[in-house]
Every structure is written in C-alpha cells, then in structure tokens.
Amino acid sequence: MSRWEPRARERLVRAAAELFDEHGYDSTTVVQIAQRAGLTKSTFFRHFPDKREVLFAGQDVLCELLASGIDAAPDEATPLTAVAAGLEAAAGNFTPELRAIGPVLRAVVENNSDLREREALKHHSFADAMALALRRRGIAEPAAGLAAWLGVLAFTDAYACWVDPSCDQELTALLRLKLGELRAAISSLD
Amino acid sequence: MSRWEPRARERLVRAAAELFDEHGYDSTTVVQIAQRAGLTKSTFFRHFPDKREVLFAGQDVLCELLASGIDAAPDEATPLTAVAAGLEAAAGNFTPELRAIGPVLRAVVENNSDLREREALKHHSFADAMALALRRRGIAEPAAGLAAWLGVLAFTDAYACWVDPSCDQELTALLRLKLGELRAAISSLD
DNA sequence: ATAGGCGATGGGACTTGGTCCCATCACTGT
DNA sequence: ACAGTGATGGGACCAAGTCCCATCGCCTAT
Structure with missing residues (x-):
C-alpha cells in the first residue's frame, strides 16, 4: 500500500x-x-x-514572492520598476516541469467556469498583494492599485506565452517584454 | 398561499x-x-x-450596457473616453433602491470567500466585455485590455463611494471623478 | 525494549448545494 | 368543457465539504 x-x-x-x-x-x-x-x-x-x-496549489507563495520582490526594490525605483522587480521574483517559482504541463492545465481551467472563477480570485490576490507592497513604499492610491493591475496583466500575458510550446523564451524575458508593451500602450489610451 | x-x-x-x-x-x-x-x-x-x-442577479446586463455604451461612443473618442461612455451607460442600471441596500450587500459579500470569488469573476466579465467592445473600435491589445481594466478599477472605486452613506454624489459624477484620478495617476507610474 | 506521545490517515455519519425527472397546478385559447 | 402550455412542487439522487473518532506508524523518554 x-x-x-x-x-x-x-x-x-x-x-x-x-x-x-x-x-x-x-x-x-x-x-x-x-x-x-x-x-x-x-x-x-x-x-x-x-x-x-x-490545481492552484502553491499560488499563495506567489503573493509573498511578488510582495517581497517589490519590497526589495531600490528606494529610487518607480512604481512600475518595483512591479517589475516583484514579477521577476515570482518568476523563480515557475519550473520547467510546470511549463510542460501548462497546456493541459490551461485546457482544464478554460473548460470549467468554477476553475475560471478561482483563477479570477487568484488574480485579485496577486493585485492586492502587489498594491499593498507598493503602498508600503509610499505610493498612494489609486496609483498603487493601477500599477498592481498592470503587473497582473503583464503576468497573465507573459504566462500565456510561456506555456505556449511555439514560444521558447524565458519567463523573465517575457515579463519584461509584456510590461514594456503595456507601458508603451499607456500613452495611446488618451 | x-x-x-x-x-x-x-x-x-x-x-x-x-x-x-x-x-x-x-x-x-x-x-x-x-x-x-x-x-x-x-x-x-x-x-x-x-x-x-x-446576490449578483442582473449583473450580466451590465456587460451589455458597458459594451453598448462603448459601441455608441463617437468615432473620434479615445480609448478612455469610450470607456467613460460605457461606464456612464452602465450607471443607468443602478437605482436608488440598490444604493439603499448597498452597505448590507457589501458586508455580506466581504464576509464570505465564495462571494468575493464570484465578485472577482464578475469584474473579469466586465473587463472582457469592455475589452471586446474596444477591439471592435480598432483598438489593439494590450491597449484594449488595459483601458478595460482601468474602467473596472474606476467602476469599483466609484461604486464603493456611491454606496457609502457619507457620500451623496451621483454615480455618474463619481465615475468621471475616479476615472479622472486614474488617468492622472498614470503619469506617476514611471 | 517498552510505554507513551504525536501527527497523519481511514472511515463513516451528516449537511448542503445542485441535478433530474415527473406529477400537478393555473391560465389560455378553442 | 377541453387540451395545451408554462411554472411549480416534490422526491430521488449525486458529489462537495464538515466533523468526529478510531487507528496506524514514527519518535522519544525512561
């Protein structure tokens, strides 16, 4: 047995x-x-x-990594630079093995509304953790919350690419890329 | 009976x-x-x-209102202006009666993780609906998704104020205010 | 070595959310 | 009066999740 x-x-x-x-x-x-x-x-x-x-086991660790990465960013770092530091810290949690089963996980989650719901809650948790860490740096609302959600968007974008077999880039590179794209898109909003 | x-x-x-x-x-x-x-x-x-x-009955209507409001925005509207139009269209769905029971609803939702989870999913739905409508206007990703989440942040901020008894402003005014604050905060991010 | 202490497990009773199916009731038009 | 239609009642049923207690294996002190 x-x-x-x-x-x-x-x-x-x-x-x-x-x-x-x-x-x-x-x-x-x-x-x-x-x-x-x-x-x-x-x-x-x-x-x-x-x-x-x-299916989401261990994602609570991500919140701590995101927050500690932001906490550890240099004092002169801008909000988005701090968010980038948090994302980079969290990237260490993603093993190649996780990348291998990524497509299967994605398919399972996308086909079930309960799981998509849980995923949405996790994203909120990420945003909350990052926003809290940013506020610890003296960044006021609504800038902290906004920067945090920019981080979540960059993270989800980068993760989606990372698990795609046709994309062989490293997660940290993808995170920097997606965050840069979002930063560039800001000026086109208004 | x-x-x-x-x-x-x-x-x-x-x-x-x-x-x-x-x-x-x-x-x-x-x-x-x-x-x-x-x-x-x-x-x-x-x-x-x-x-x-x-507890979330009728929130699917909000997605349609948000989308139709964005669709009806003038062609020359910027992404954030279109989002503002969507929010304004959705505001019509919030009756004074809903405002009265707002604090009770908030307390119930905040004290239960299942309900917070459902709320997170609703916010994702709002963002998805707005992003889709923005893409119909020719706005590419990631700008569409970013503008949509700005709209969600403005909406949640404004709603939180609206149901607070110590705030007697109209929802449309609050929406404009919060969206303006977010727009102003953008420049402080980096 | 023996006796306990402790944490992890098995297992069963129980509540509740949620599904399915069918009988029943009220209303409508003919 | 009659049949059709849509909403309801009601009960069987399944799976998720909780609770409680007995059991098992390991570890340590004597």
Missing part, C-alpha cells in the same frame, strides 16, 4: 491532473483522485481546502 | 437578502430562502444557477 509513502500532497496533485486530463474536471470525483493517489477523501481535504485548489 | 403570486424571482432575491442579513450567508439554506419566498428549492434553482448568483 502507498498509504504511508511520503509526498502525499504531491501524489494528490499528480493524480488530479491525470484524471482531469483523462475525464475532465467535472467528471472526476474527489474520491477518485484520492484513490489513485492511494489515499482517501478525508486526507484530500486535509491537504486542500476544496477540489479546485488542487 | 403565495405559490402563484407574480414576481417570484424578485421575492426570492428579497428573501435571500433578508436572511443573509439576519443569519449570514453560510448559515442560510437555499431551502430557507425558498420557504420565505413561499416557493421551493426546485423553483429557486430554476431562477438562479446557484446560491451565490442570487
């Missing part, structure tokens, strides 16, 4: 990803996920607060 | 708002909501896709 083998959490994530890919998110049961991981429903909910979260 | 009385949907919304205010969202059951409205669980789910939606 695999009951007492280590890395239970990781086994649950892998089992969930496999089953979601095979039968879809809706047609997969938490009990099935736990069974494939050699565990039970009880243990699943001890590791994840709900079924959706198994 | 009230079984065949009209406005079943409205009765369900009122019953839900009352019960959420009295006992909280989590401690209120769909069966209880239906009972207070003189209906049953079956009928509740015939009017709303899920329990959360009873």
Whole structure:
C-alpha cells in the first residue's frame, strides 16, 4: 500500500491532473483522485481546502514572492520598476516541469467556469498583494492599485506565452517584454 | 398561499437578502430562502444557477450596457473616453433602491470567500466585455485590455463611494471623478 | 525494549448545494 | 368543457465539504 509513502500532497496533485486530463474536471470525483493517489477523501481535504485548489496549489507563495520582490526594490525605483522587480521574483517559482504541463492545465481551467472563477480570485490576490507592497513604499492610491493591475496583466500575458510550446523564451524575458508593451500602450489610451 | 403570486424571482432575491442579513450567508439554506419566498428549492434553482448568483442577479446586463455604451461612443473618442461612455451607460442600471441596500450587500459579500470569488469573476466579465467592445473600435491589445481594466478599477472605486452613506454624489459624477484620478495617476507610474 | 506521545490517515455519519425527472397546478385559447 | 402550455412542487439522487473518532506508524523518554 502507498498509504504511508511520503509526498502525499504531491501524489494528490499528480493524480488530479491525470484524471482531469483523462475525464475532465467535472467528471472526476474527489474520491477518485484520492484513490489513485492511494489515499482517501478525508486526507484530500486535509491537504486542500476544496477540489479546485488542487490545481492552484502553491499560488499563495506567489503573493509573498511578488510582495517581497517589490519590497526589495531600490528606494529610487518607480512604481512600475518595483512591479517589475516583484514579477521577476515570482518568476523563480515557475519550473520547467510546470511549463510542460501548462497546456493541459490551461485546457482544464478554460473548460470549467468554477476553475475560471478561482483563477479570477487568484488574480485579485496577486493585485492586492502587489498594491499593498507598493503602498508600503509610499505610493498612494489609486496609483498603487493601477500599477498592481498592470503587473497582473503583464503576468497573465507573459504566462500565456510561456506555456505556449511555439514560444521558447524565458519567463523573465517575457515579463519584461509584456510590461514594456503595456507601458508603451499607456500613452495611446488618451 | 403565495405559490402563484407574480414576481417570484424578485421575492426570492428579497428573501435571500433578508436572511443573509439576519443569519449570514453560510448559515442560510437555499431551502430557507425558498420557504420565505413561499416557493421551493426546485423553483429557486430554476431562477438562479446557484446560491451565490442570487446576490449578483442582473449583473450580466451590465456587460451589455458597458459594451453598448462603448459601441455608441463617437468615432473620434479615445480609448478612455469610450470607456467613460460605457461606464456612464452602465450607471443607468443602478437605482436608488440598490444604493439603499448597498452597505448590507457589501458586508455580506466581504464576509464570505465564495462571494468575493464570484465578485472577482464578475469584474473579469466586465473587463472582457469592455475589452471586446474596444477591439471592435480598432483598438489593439494590450491597449484594449488595459483601458478595460482601468474602467473596472474606476467602476469599483466609484461604486464603493456611491454606496457609502457619507457620500451623496451621483454615480455618474463619481465615475468621471475616479476615472479622472486614474488617468492622472498614470503619469506617476514611471 | 517498552510505554507513551504525536501527527497523519481511514472511515463513516451528516449537511448542503445542485441535478433530474415527473406529477400537478393555473391560465389560455378553442 | 377541453387540451395545451408554462411554472411549480416534490422526491430521488449525486458529489462537495464538515466533523468526529478510531487507528496506524514514527519518535522519544525512561
């Protein structure tokens, strides 16, 4: 039995990803996920607060990385420069393995409204974390919130490119590129 | 019996708002909501896709208003001017009655993570609708998406002020004000 | 080595959100 | 009076999520 083998959490994530890919998110049961991981429903909910979260596991770390990256930016950094520092810090969390399963994850999330909803909440969390860090630097609203959402837009754009197999650039380069494009687009708004 | 009385949907919304205010969202059951409205669980789910939606009923109309407002903006309008037109069009959907129960709704939503999640999804919907309408005007990405999120930020800011009893300004005025503040903040970003 | 202490797990009862299907009721036009 | 239509009631059913307790394996102190 695999009951007492280590890395239970990781086994649950892998089992969930496999089953979601095979039968879809809706047609997969938490009990099935736990069974494939050699565990039970009880243990699943001890590791994840709900079924959706198994696909977004570890994204709370991103908030901390974003904030610490902004905190660590030099004092003379402009808001957007600080945001760029936060994004760069967060980029370290994205492994090549994550890049490999990226297309599968995207397909699963895009085909389920519950998962898109959770994704939207995560984006808000990113924005909130960055805005808070920016305010710690003395940047007032609404500039802090605006810069933070610019960061989220750059991040989502860059991530979408990064997981696309036809794009082999590094994530940090993509982040800088997308943030630059957004910065350039600002002047065309009005 | 009230079984065949009209406005079943409205009765369900009122019953839900009352019960959420009295006992909280989590401690209120769909069966209880239906009972207070003189209906049953079956009928509740015939009017709303899920329990959360009873608090966001009619927000899909906002997407259409935002889009049609942007579509109706003059050809020479800049992206932000078009967004302003969309926001102004959407403002017509906010009645004084909605303003009165605003603080209650805010408290209920802020105290429940499921509801904040749904709210985040609604904001994404607003942004998507506005970005799509802006692209119809020939505005390319990422400018369209950026302008759309500026609109969402202005909208949420303005709405928060509007429902605050200590602020008696009109929503359209607040929208113009917040959008102006955001526009001014842009130059301070970098 | 033995006895406990501790954290992780299994397992089952339970509540609730949500789906499905069918019978029933009221209204409408013929 | 009659049939058709749309909204409702009601019950069976499934899966998500909560709660509680027994159990298991490991670790440590004596």
